Amino acid sequence: MGNAQSPSADPRFVTASRAFTNQELEDLRSLFVSLAAQSQSHGKFVSPSVFQAYFGIDGMLGDRMFDLVTQNRNDGMLTFEDLVISKGTYEKGTRDEIEEFIRDLCDVAGDGVLGRSDLEAVLKSIHKAIFSPKIDENGLNSHENVLEVFLNASTYSKKGEGTAENGMSSADFRNWCSLLPSVRKFLGSLLMPPDSGRPGFQVPHLQHPENLTSDLLILRKEYAWHIGGALSQHEVEEWKLLYHSSINGLSFNTFLGNISNGDGPTVLIIRDAEGFVYGGYASHPWDRRSDFYGDMKSFLFQLYPQASIFRPTGANNNLQWFGEHPQWHWLWWAGKSLWSLSVCKL
Structure with a gap:
């Protein structure tokens, strides 16, 4: 049979096993056997x-995950029981257990x-896992x-106890x-199969x-990843640039x-004169209407600083609307009046 070992005496393993179907346990057993053979x-x-x-994680974040999965034994050995217990808590536990x-x-x-x-160490590990680190002309990491x-x-x-931090x-x-949300998705999916559909790992292809x-x-790609964390998976596949003021000019009619x-x-x-970068996601196509429209999927975001x-x-319900006036043109979106420098279609 798939698991011919004697029953475990660890009550945590017994409890965690109940959160999985027989097929899921067999799949975990197969994964463990494969990784143990490589070890x-x-x-x-x-x-x-x-x-x-x-699992595609290294650095301090990878070390910390291994410590947690092995119950902080510090023996460098991940057992099948460890894998089931950790995934049972991390992926199938209560909301509070997962958050903890x-x-x-x-x-x-x-x-x-x-x-x-x-x-900072967590974010460096995330960046390395998702993006290829680049070195600028001054020899510094661009990320x-x-x-x-x-x-x-x-x-x-x-307040820290015994530490200044x-x-x-x-x-x-x-x-x-x-x-x-992109960081949260990434941190919540690290023990899932490392394929292209793992939440938190998708970066939109920018055309x-x-x-x-x-x-x-x-x-930037990192900014697109950040925005994509609040979207569904199919919405982070490919984004096409519709308008950029440096390419299309400053005509509002062209913009519209x-x-x-x-x-x-x-x-x-939007990038304003002070260098701040911000904007929003509009869930519906832009259309001249007499009243507000859209839905609660819309949101605002900051990118810099x-x-x-x-x-x-x-x-x-004042979510999305744009219209015209003899003396001004404006967009009203999710409660903000915005003039956009760049627009991407999802």
Whole structure:
């Protein structure tokens, strides 16, 4: 049979096993056997290097995940029971159990204080797993400034004990995950099969003219990944540039014409004179109407200097509308008046 071993004496394994179907347990057994064979452990355990290579996480985040999955034994051996127990908690536990697991995962130092240095290490591991690190002409990692915008969304209200660094309270961490759904999706899917459809790993393919240089490109891949965290999987496959002020000019009629030709949702991105980057996701095509329309799927976002997602509160239905006036043209979207420099069709 698939599991010919004697019954486990660990009540956690017994409880976790009940969360899986027989087929799911057989699939986990097959995965364990395969990884244990690669670990050259005579089928007894999975090594840290094989574990991290298979699930696609390394660095401090990969080390921390292995520690949690192996119940912090520090023996470098992941057993089949460990795998079932950890996945039972991490993927099939209650909302509070899953949140606690993810919060413990982000405490990469393992000192009980979830501080900014922990989040920085987490974000570096995420960036390495999703994007190919690039070196700029000055020899610096080009992602450093991008990671800063995700760190800027965090708050630390818990006073550190025995350390100068303050930490995140449970409320702080929940708020950070709410503002950064792409990060939350990534952290919640690390023990899933490492295929292209794993939540939090998708980056939209950005289609734009070749003459749009990097200094004019407002929507970086990291920003698109951030926005995509609040969207469904099919909406993060390919985004086509409809309008850019540096390419299409500053005619508002051209702007309206370009975005009105779209037949699906759009993302509007603005970079203002101070360098702030922000915008919104419009779930419905743009159309001249006499009243507001749209639905609660729409949201606003920040990209720089802080990355955040802001969903509608439901206080009213003033979600999406654009119209004209003899003396001005304007867009009203999700409660904001916006002039967009760049629009992408999803």
